[in-house]
Amino acid sequence: MNLEDLSDITEEVAEAAKSRRHCVRVCMAASCQSCGSGEVLEGLQAQAKQNADDDVCIKPVGCMGLCSAGPLVSVDSDQPATELLYQDVTADDTEELYRSLDDDPLERLRCRTDVPFFSRQQKIVLRNSGIIDPEQIDDYIAAGGYRSLMRAVTEMTREDVLREVKESGLRGRGGGGYPAGLKWATVAMAPEPHKYVICNADEGDPGAFMDRAVLESDPHRVLEGMALAGYAVGAEHAYIYIRAEYPLAVERLKTAIKQATKKGLLGRRICETAHSFEVEVRLGAGAFVCGEETALMASIEGQRGQPRPRPPYPAEEGLWKCPTLINNVETLANIPAIVGKGGAWFKSIGTERSTGTKVFALAGRIANSGLIEVPMGIPLGEIVNEIGGGIPDGRRFKAVQTGGPSGGCLPEQYLDMPVEYDTLRSAGSIMGSGGMIVMDETSSMVDVARYFMEFCMDESCGKCVPCRAGTVQLYGLLDKIADGEATPSDLELLEELCDVVQATSLCGLGQTAPNPVLSTLRYFRHEYEEKLRPESERMPRMQIVTLDD
Amino acid sequence: MLMERQNTERRAAPTPPDDDKRWKIVNVTMRRNGYSGHALIETLHKVQDCFGYLEDRSLRYVAMSLGLPLSKVYGVATFYHLFTLKPQGKHTCVICTGTACYIKGSRELSTAIEDRYSVKPGQTTKGNELSVLSARCIGSCGLAPTVVLDGKVLGQLTAAELIDEIEEVV
Numbered sequence: 249m250n251l252e253d254l255s256d257i258t259e260e261v262a263e264a265a266k267s268r269r270h271c272v273r274v275c276m277a278a279s280c281q282s283c284g285s286g287e288v289l290e291g292l293q294a295q296a297k298q299n300a301d302d303d304v305c306i307k308p309v310g311c312m313g314l315c316s317a318g319p320l321v322s323v324d325s326d327q328p329a330t331e332l333l334y335q336d337v338t339a340d341d342t343e344e345l346y347r348s349l350d351d352d353p354l355e356r357l358r359c360r361t362d363v364p365f366f367s368r369q370q371k372i373v374l375r376n377s378g379i380i381d382p383e384q385i386d387d388y389i390a391a392g393g394y395r396s397l398m399r400a401v402t403e404m405t406r407e408d409v410l411r412e413v414k415e416s417g418l419r420g421r422g423g424g425g426y427p428a429g430l431k432w433a434t435v436a437m438a439p440e441p442h443k444y445v446i447c448n449a450d451e452g453d454p455g456a457f458m459d460r461a462v463l464e465s466d467p468h469r470v471l472e473g474m475a476l477a478g479y480a481v482g483a484e485h486a487y488i489y490i491r492a493e494y495p496l497a498v499e500r501l502k503t504a505i506k507q508a509t510k511k512g513l514l515g516r517r518i519c520e521t522a523h524s525f526e527v528e529v530r531l532g533a534g535a536f537v538c539g540e541e542t543a544l545m546a547s548i549e550g551q552r553g554q555p556r557p558r559p560p561y562p563a564e565e566g567l568w569k570c571p572t573l574i575n576n577v578e579t580l581a582n583i584p585a586i587v588g589k590g591g592a593w594f595k596s597i598g599t600e601r602s603t604g605t606k607v608f609a610l611a612g613r614i615a616n617s618g619l620i621e622v623p624m625g626i627p628l629g630e631i632v633n634e635i636g637g638g639i640p641d642g643r644r645f646k647a648v649q650t651g652g653p654s655g656g657c658l659p660e661q662y663l664d665m666p667v668e669y670d671t672l673r674s675a676g677s678i679m680g681s682g683g684m685i686v687m688d689e690t691s692s693m694v695d696v697a698r699y700f701m702e703f704c705m706d707e708s709c710g711k712c713v714p715c716r717a718g719t720v721q722l723y724g725l726l727d728k729i730a731d732g733e734a735t736p737s738d739l740e741l742l743e744e745l746c747d748v749v750q751a752t753s754l755c756g757l758g759q760t761a762p763n764p765v766l767s768t769l770r771y772f773r774h775e776y777e778e779k780l781r782p783e784s785e786r787m788p789r790m791q792i793v794t795l796d797d
Numbered sequence: 798m799l800m801e802r803q804n805t806e807r808r809a810a811p812t813p814p815d816d817d818k819r820w821k822i823v824n825v826t827m828r829r830n831g832y833s834g835h836a837l838i839e840t841l842h843k844v845q846d847c848f849g850y851l852e853d854r855s856l857r858y859v860a861m862s863l864g865l866p867l868s869k870v871y872g873v874a875t876f877y878h879l880f881t882l883k884p885q886g887k888h889t890c891v892i893c894t895g896t897a898c899y900i901k902g903s904r905e906l907s908t909a910i911e912d913r914y915s916v917k918p919g920q921t922t923k924g925n926e927l928s929v930l931s932a933r934c935i936g937s938c939g940l941a942p943t944v945v946l947d948g949k950v951l952g953q954l955t956a957a958e959l960i961d962e963i964e965e966v967v
């Protein structure tokens with residue numbers, strides 16, 4: 249494979265596209281599939297066969313974003329979701345839809361695309377999502393894929409690639425927001441001959457599905473990003489650690505690895521150079537803590553996924569004690585564009601300290617739930633009210649939860665705040681991996697805090713005491729408050745314990761477990777206080793929360 | 798790679814617990830990974846895929862084959878939520894308890910199941926017809942609240958619709 253081969257494939261695909269009368273794209277990401285998009289695809293394919301239309305292409309594609317209106321079908325446009333888009337399509341509609349291809353659009357099923365949900369987005373990571381067939385490598389190549397890798401390994405030095413990534417200002421999209429360039433440089437400088445690249449696809453935050461969608465819709469982009477990372481830091485082996493709960497993503501990823509290896513874009517001596525890069529998939533087994541990098545590495549080594557103290561950081565001593573670069577799916581998916589168009593281009597998007605775009609998974613009490621990609625620095629209110637279409641059923645907005653169990657709830661006064669790593673942190677939440685759950689007035693914030701604490705309690709790996717015992721006690725206190733059995737001193741105890749768990753836990757899971765409690769206490773303290781009993785009604789003895797249940 | 802292959806020299810393979818053909822599939826996975834201890838999680842996944850759960854003798858067999866202490870194998874098998882040491886019912890219903898589903902009423906779904914079949918998440922009905930499980934997040938948040946019934950994702954459900962769906966399969 250060389251640049252010419254890539255151009256040939258691109259031309260072939262373009263020729264084939266030109267000779268087609270219509271191209272109908274059916275979303276086959278997990279969300280639409282569970283609403284029956286598989287039957288829609290089959291129905292349309294049957295129609296094409298029945299009519300013996302060789303020049304109509306019915307194509308399975310990845311996520312188009314507006315998951316709540318699925319199954320989605322787009323017609324003809326290369327920019328689905330900007331022109332003719334159909335929503336809530338069922339197998340019964342396929343005949344009528346097919347007939348409408350050469351006729352007027354089918355207004356009954358039409359999804360408006362001139363709305364902010366589509367027009368306010370800016371896509372880098374999701375650029376091919378919903379356009380290309382994720383199971384066809386040629387589609388990705390025709391969309392400009394693998395050019396960055398090819399150019400990097402043949403024309404650029406490792407330092408050139410590193411420089412672009414550093415200049416881009418890209419920060420880790422998994423939650424921490426650590427500058428990717430710095431991490432890469434540390435691994436690149438390590439003298440050891442064996443190094444690893446790990447792609448963290450253990451997207452454990454409940455309510456987050458960005459990485460799943462990227463892997464299901466455009467797996468080659470992630471692989472290309474990984475191969476570029478491998479080239480830049482000098483690693484020849486890589487792992488993708490992915491949740492076993494995402495069977496479709498696993499399958500597409502494995503297909504993609506096979507295709508890329510066959511074309512010589514991965515594996516031994518990639519792109520006819522001396523550089524090799526082999527990728528293996530490792531399945532998680534349902535442990536949230538494995539999203540933490542040291543726990544993830546333990547899990548790849550076949551151990552219980554328990555974190556260890558850092559330093560040494562994985563960049564110095566990681567998988568099998570070798571220097572290891574761990575990046576999240578979305579971080580790596582940004583790399584091909586950064587290397588292709590330059591770090592300066594990437595830096596021009598977003599804000600000064602948070603460059604580029606961010607993918608968010610919008611869900612909860614919101615009209616348009618689904619996947620969006622917006623430039624950093626966009627006001628929170630614009631995401632909720634314009635892109636998300638506001639709160640349905642005439643209810644009032646109450647809070648938006650970002651960052652999953654490590655994040656916090658932001659109330660109405662923060663709707664004007666630009667969404668960046670630092671602003672979110674100062675408001676008591678975090679960027680996290682990109683889950684955004686919108687809540688309306690029917691949600692009790694004490695309940696929400698209790699929900700997240702229950703999550704952390706269940707997911708605590710049990711290695712360190714503050715997290716193992718602290719989360720149980722915090723949950724017990726929250727339960728007591730939610731049931732209206734707590735007194736003001738319980739609330740004090742809750743706050744004190746939050747501080748202890750935050751300050752003394754071993755890894756990120758424990759350190760951030762109190763965040764949902766602290767942020768709801770900060771903005772919705774009255775909800776806690778309303779549930780308290782006067783001190784005089786205190787039980788004679790302090791109630792001990794038992795560990796049994 | 799480097800360290801991983803350390804363990805590759807082949808020990809005398811232990812005999813499988815019985816002559817069930819599925820052990821062959823398990824053996825293929827272990828062999829492909831060079832009988833390395835690092836392949837423990839992969840192997841357990843395979844055993845569970847083949848047999849539905851991890852019984853004691855499976856754990857013993859895997860421990861012997863990979864040259865690992867049984868305590869470690871048991872430790873790993875119990876650490877990860879996805880592994881189950883108990884046989885599942887004929888049908889499974891996984892209720893998603895992710896944040897979006899929680900906000901949109903996944904509790905009502907589990908209450909409805911409890912009222913109708915008297916089983917809580919993690920339990921199986923008498924007669925092994927239906928196992929009810931809960932998942933942290935299945936990533937279909939746009940369709941909240943969701944359940945996975947026998948591998949099929951059902952979204953935007955009310956409690957009554959869910960019971961109807963379960964009645965159809967059970």
